[in-house]
Structure formats: structure tokens, C-alpha cells
Amino acid sequence: MQILIYGYGNPGRQDDGLGIALVDRLEEWASEKELVGFEFENNYQLNIEDSEAISNKDLVIFADASEEEIDDFCLSVVDGKGKLSFTTHSASPGYIVKLCKELFQKEPHVLLLHIKGYEWEFREGISDRAKENLDKAFVYMKKVLEHPEIALESKEELKTC
Amino acid sequence: MSQKITIEPVTRVEGHGKVTIHLDDNNNVTESRFHIVEFRGFERFVQGRPYWEAPVLVQRLCGICPVSHHLAAAKALDMLVGAGTGDGLTPTGEKMRRLMHYGQIFQSHALHFFHLVSPDLLFGIDADPAIRNVIGVVLEHKDLAVQGVMMRKFGQEIIRATAGKKIHGTGAIPGGINKHLSPEDKEAFLNGPDPLNIDQMLAWSQGVLDFFKDYYSKNKSFIDEFASFPSNHLSLVRKDGALDLYHGVLRAVDSEGNKILNDVDYQDYEQYIEEEVRSWSYMKFPYLKSLGKEKGWYRVGPLARLNTCEFIPSPLAQAEFEQYKALTNGKPNNSCLHFHYARLIELLHSAEMMKELLNDPDLMEGELITKGDKAYKGIGLLEAPRGTLFHHYEINELDQITKANLIVSTTNNNEPMNQSVNSVAHSWMDGKLEITEPMMNAVEVAIRAYDPCLSCATHALGKMPLEVSLYDANNKLIDRKRS
Numbered sequence: 001m002q003i004l005i006y007g008y009g010n011p012g013r014q015d016d017g018l019g020i021a022l023v024d025r026l027e028e029w030a031s032e033k034e035l036v037g038f039e040f041e042n043n044y045q046l047n048i049e050d051s052e053a054i055s056n057k058d059l060v061i062f063a064d065a066s067e068e069e070i071d072d073f074c075l076s077v078v079d080g081k082g083k084l085s086f087t088t089h090s091a092s093p094g095y096i097v098k099l100c101k102e103l104f105q106k107e108p109h110v111l112l113l114h115i116k117g118y119e120w121e122f123r124e125g126i127s128d129r130a131k132e133n134l135d136k137a138f139v140y141m142k143k144v145l146e147h148p149e150i151a152l153e154s155k156e157e158l159k160t161c
Numbered sequence: 162m163s164q165k166i167t168i169e170p171v172t173r174v175e176g177h178g179k180v181t182i183h184l185d186d187n188n189n190v191t192e193s194r195f196h197i198v199e200f201r202g203f204e205r206f207v208q209g210r211p212y213w214e215a216p217v218l219v220q221r222l223c224g225i226c227p228v229s230h231h232l233a234a235a236k237a238l239d240m241l242v243g244a245g246t247g248d249g250l251t252p253t254g255e256k257m258r259r260l261m262h263y264g265q266i267f268q269s270h271a272l273h274f275f276h277l278v279s280p281d282l283l284f285g286i287d288a289d290p291a292i293r294n295v296i297g298v299v300l301e302h303k304d305l306a307v308q309g310v311m312m313r314k315f316g317q318e319i320i321r322a323t324a325g326k327k328i329h330g331t332g333a334i335p336g337g338i339n340k341h342l343s344p345e346d347k348e349a350f351l352n353g354p355d356p357l358n359i360d361q362m363l364a365w366s367q368g369v370l371d372f373f374k375d376y377y378s379k380n381k382s383f384i385d386e387f388a389s390f391p392s393n394h395l396s397l398v399r400k401d402g403a404l405d406l407y408h409g410v411l412r413a414v415d416s417e418g419n420k421i422l423n424d425v426d427y428q429d430y431e432q433y434i435e436e437e438v439r440s441w442s443y444m445k446f447p448y449l450k451s452l453g454k455e456k457g458w459y460r461v462g463p464l465a466r467l468n469t470c471e472f473i474p475s476p477l478a479q480a481e482f483e484q485y486k487a488l489t490n491g492k493p494n495n496s497c498l499h500f501h502y503a504r505l506i507e508l509l510h511s512a513e514m515m516k517e518l519l520n521d522p523d524l525m526e527g528e529l530i531t532k533g534d535k536a537y538k539g540i541g542l543l544e545a546p547r548g549t550l551f552h553h554y555e556i557n558e559l560d561q562i563t564k565a566n567l568i569v570s571t572t573n574n575n576e577p578m579n580q581s582v583n584s585v586a587h588s589w590m591d592g593k594l595e596i597t598e599p600m601m602n603a604v605e606v607a608i609r610a611y612d613p614c615l616s617c618a619t620h621a622l623g624k625m626p627l628e629v630s631l632y633d634a635n636n637k638l639i640d641r642k643r644s
């Protein structure tokens with residue numbers, strides 16, 4: 001099984017770096033545990049070439065900071081059927097999934113991990129409140145990566161939004 | 162009663178732009194403006210930071226052209242460490258940076274044309290917006306959409322191989338570069354599996370240029386006349402007049418091709434260029450001091466670059482350049498939609514330059530850094546995908562940045578974008594009783610031609626110039642607050 005964990009955001013905008021921080025921690029953890037079958041990726045934002053990057057994966061989990069009214073973190077399924085957005089600078093996860101399907105005829109199982117953030121100024125460093133959410137998401141995602149069927153089969157343990 | 166039409170947000174343009182068009186009682190356009198409603202205080206953000214952090218910090222301005230900011234900052238810092246301007250680096254230092262830069266230009270130009278512009282050309286600007294988008298392109302012209310994806314990926318891989326990684330790349334450092342190109346990367350780029358090798362990129366670049374020329378032959382009047390107006394043009398050119406996207410002297414020409422800024426050293430840019438602030442936009446309006454605010458504004462970017470340069474130093478792009486220049490009998494091209502034509506010639510040139518550099522042994526060996534005596538002021542310019550990019554830093558004895566001034570490409574194009582909006586508004590909306598979606602898209606087509614990056618541009622003022630004034634019925638000021 002090929003699994004891609006992909007964080008995106010701007011670490012120079014405080015909590016906007018939550019997705020990247022999480023993926024960095026997961027990559028380090030996976031390396032220590034010598035887990036195989038995982039690929040970790042970070043970028044400022046998603047863009048069109050990511051449709052090709054996800055096309056040969058079985059499971060993709062995008063990780064992003066969220067301003068939504070959620071407690072700490074949650075997961076949602078990305079199927080490319082919802083609102084799609086694209087500029088030269090950013091593309092929504094749904095847009096990437098849609099492009100993947102249309103261009104490469106592949107439909108990996110894709111989830112988006114929303115991690116609640118609070119501060120978005122032009123500064124480095126994640127806020128203390130957001131760090132708590134990051135810690136919780138990290139603990140939870142370790143469990144998911146050790147048992148990816150939780151995500152693939154959308155089992156009850158999946159903490160959905 | 163007069164009306165105000167607002168188009169917000171401008172789609173397929175990065176950032177948050179707003180266009181307002183004012184109509185009189187006869188529905189004729191009286192005024193139109195392209196507003197910038199987003200703000201970033203980046204120049205203040207870097208003050209107090211050690212200067213060597215700048216090439217990494219500035220990448221956070223924008224996620225799509227971090228390499229342009231990375232390299233412009235590094236060029237400015239070359240001055241601070243006594244390495245001179247762009248041509249003072251070691252051959253390895255300069256050529257690795259150039260490869261990084263051409264990778265950036267290549268991926269940016271490909272992305273813009275295939276995924277933002279092609280819907281308007283393939284379906285027409287008056288087509289149903291439900292079709293006239295990139296998903297429509299995917300469904301009906303899948304080959305073009307796949308090429309766009311893979312060309313962008315190739316450019317991104319070039320960036321990874323030269324800058325170190327996709328985000329927070331550290332490749333360019335003050336005085337040079339921090340690594341050679343690896344043999345594995347060189348082999349992959351030159352002879353990698355189809356389609357990710359340089360020969361395929363060259364073929365596709367030529368192919369998309371041929372596609373545009375075919376479209377142009379069938380829609381000549383539209384491409385030539387849409388938002389066409391005379392303007393000045395500014396860019397870097399190589400000292401011998403060649404197109405050079407990484408380094409050169411500053412040249413500006415007027416709409417007839419007369420030089421109005423004659424190959425000056427960009428270290429002296431403050432002598433020649435000034436920025437005007439207008440109350441209704443957070444983005445400044447640069448102009449040539451010698452001509453003043455009214456006549457001194459200029460275009461930058463692909464259209465301007467092919468108007469200022471005398472030739473292109475790569476054979477395939479030069480051949481295309483000669484055809485392109487023949488359209489205007491060697492005079493500057495002032496047609497807004499010829500930005501796309503010029504951009505695709507640059508796409509081809511970038512592919513040629515990448516191939517030349519990938520075969521250059523200097524990338525695999527040689528000194529990486531040049532050192533010299535410390536200076537306290539450094540200015541770095543290059544031609545970013547969207548046009549001339551200025552980075553200016555000053556530091557103190559503690560090596561902290563005390564001043565930063567950035568003039569980004571989109572800021573340079575501020576007045577021309579407003580002129581383009583005005584031109585289209587008059588052509589499409591004068592006397593009309595109904596504002597249709599195609600009319601609205603026509604305005605956006607004009608803006609999109611510049612490929613503006615509002616994220617980059619809106620750092621422009623160090624502090625949000627918000628001022629609220631309260632006047633009573635007798636026009637007397639009774640309160641005023643500033644943020």
C-alpha cells in the first residue's frame with residue numbers, strides 16, 4: 001500500500017504552518033519506527049502537479065490549518081465533488097482530486113485533516129493553543145498510520161468533521 | 162442616476178482584487194479602477210533580522226514565485242558580502258542560480274498559459290463560464306492539460322535540485338550557491354523517462370507556441386486590438402542588448418521604441434524610479450522620474466522584455482522572436498494579449514537555456530562562493546515571470562536589516578493594469594444597458610494577461626494607510642482616526 005501524507009501552508013504565518021509541522025513530526029516518527037510505504041510531502045500550497053503526485057497512491061491525507069469552528073482537529077473525505085477552486089497560486093484538495101481523476105483516471109482515497117489554528121500574523125511559530133491541537137493530531141495520526149484501514153474504510157474510529 | 166458596477170473577486174488571478182466601473186446616466190463609463198484590497202507588511206517584517214536570513218524569509222511573500230524572491234534577495238546580499246552584482250559570482254554560482262531561475266520561469270509560464278489563459282482561447286471569452294475553465298480544458302483538450310501539469314512538475318523538480326527543496330529553499334546564499342548539481346539529477350533531467358526530460362519540455366514548448374500562433378492567425382484582430390494602448394516598457398537587458406532574465410542593466414523604451422532609460426546600473430534605480438501612493442489602492446504606482454507621474458508609467462513582464470531587448474540568445478526562441486517582431490515592423494508591441502505570445506516565446510527560451518545549462522560542466526564542479534568586503538547597502542534585480550523585481554536592503558554594524566524596499570512585478574504593472582481595465586470597460590460597456598458575464602470576463606481577461614500576483618504586490622506599504630475622517634453637515638472635520 002502506498003500512502004502519501006501531504007502538509008501545506010505557510011510556516012511564516014504562525015498557525016498556517018500547522019499542516020507542515022504535523023507532517024514533519026510524522027515523518028520523523030515514521031523514520032524512527034522504520035515504517036515503509038509512506039511518503040511525506042510539504043509545500044506552501046497545493047498545485048496542479050499534485051494531481052500527478054497522488055495518482056499512484058492508495059491513500060492520501062492532506063493536512064492543513066483550519067479556521068473552522070472545530071474543537072481541535074478532524075478529518076473529512078475529499079471526493080472532488082464539492083466546491084472546486086483554482087488560481088495560479090493555490091488549488092483546493094477537491095480540485096486536485098478532480099484533476100487526478102480526469103487527467104490520470106485514478107481515484108485514490110483522499111482525506112483532509114483540518115487542524116484548528118488561531119493566529120495568522122506574519123510571524124514564525126505556532127501559537128500555544130494551536131500547539132495543543134497539533135499534539136492531539138499527532139497522537140491520533142500515529143494510530144491512523146499504524147492502522148491505515150481506519151482511514152481507508154472510514155471506520156468508526158475515524159474522527160470526522 | 163449614475164451606477165457603480167463591482168466585479169469582485171477577480172477570478173483566476175491570485176490574491177484579492179476588485180474592479181469598480183462607474184457609469185453615468187447614459188450608461189457610459191466615466192471611470193474604472195483596479196483596486197487592491199489585501200495588505201501585507203513584509204518590508205517591516207524583515208527589519209531587525211540578520212541579513213543572511215533574507216533569501217529564505219522573502220520566500221514567504223508568495224508560494225508561487227518564492228524562487229524569484231529568493232534569488233533577488235540573494236543578488237542584493239551579494240553586494241553586502243562584497244561579491245559584486247550578478248556577474249561577480251563564480252561560474253558555478255551564477256549558472257546554478259540561472260538554472261534555478263529558468264526552472265521557475267518555465268513552470269510559472271506553463272501554469273499560466275495552460276491553466277489560466279487557455280480556457281479563454283479554446284472556448285472564447287463569451288463562452289458559458291461553466292465550460293470556460295480548466296476543467297473544461299481537461300474534458301475537451303486533455304493533452305494540453307496534461308502537458309501543463311508535467312511542465313510545471315519539471316520546473317518544480319529543477320527548483321528542488323538547485324534550491325534544495327520546494328519550500329524554504331536555501332540554494333542561493335550571499336555570494337553564490339551552496340551546492341553543485343548532482344550527477345543523478347543531471348542525468349534525470351537530460352535523459353529521464355518520458356515525459357520528464359528536457360527534450361520533451363522543448364518539444365511541448367514549441368508545440369504550445371505553435372498552438373497559439375495558429376489561434377492568432379484565426380483571431381488576429383481580437384488579439385491585436387483587445388486592450389491595446391501605447392505605453393512605455395521596462396526590463397533588464399544584457400549589456401549587449403540580449404534578453405536576459407537573470408541579470409543586466411535597466412532599459413526602458415517608449416511606445417515607438419525610443420530609449421527613455423538607457424542601460425543604467427540598477428544599483429542606481431532610486432535615481433530613475435519613484436513610487437506614487439494613491440488613496441484608493443494599497444499597491445503603489447511606480448514611474449520614471451524623468452517623465453513624471455502622468456507619462457512615466459511603464460509595463461514590465463514578457464511583453465515589455467521582448468520590446469526592450471534586441472535579440473534572444475537561444476536559436477529556437479530567436480527564430481520565433483524574429484517572426485514576432487515582424488508583426489510590428491520591429492517596433493514595440495503594445496497589444497495586451499500579445500503578453501501571451503511573448504510569454505510563450507520566453508517559455509521556449511527557458512527550456513533552451515535549461516538544456517544548455519544542464520550540459521554545462523560548471524554546474525558539477527568549481528568554486529561555489531565569492532567573498533569580498535562588507536557593504537551596507539545591496540540592491541538585487543531580476544526578471545521574474547511577471548516582470549522586473551526589485552529587492553533593496555540596508556544593514557547596520559550588527560548585520561541587521563534596517564531598511565527593505567521591494568518593488569514587485571505586479572506593482573510595476575499597476576498603472577498599465579488600470580489602463581487595460583479602462584480600455585476594455587470603454588470598449589465593452591459604453592452605452593450598454595445590461596452588463597453581461599462576457600463583458601465582465603473581458604475585464605478580467607485584460608488583467609489576467611499581466612499574470613498579476615497580488616499576494617506579492619500587497620506588501621507594498623509598511624503600514625496599512627487606513628484613515629477614517631468624520632465630517633459634519635457643514636463639511637467640518639469633527640474626528641479622524643488612523644490605524
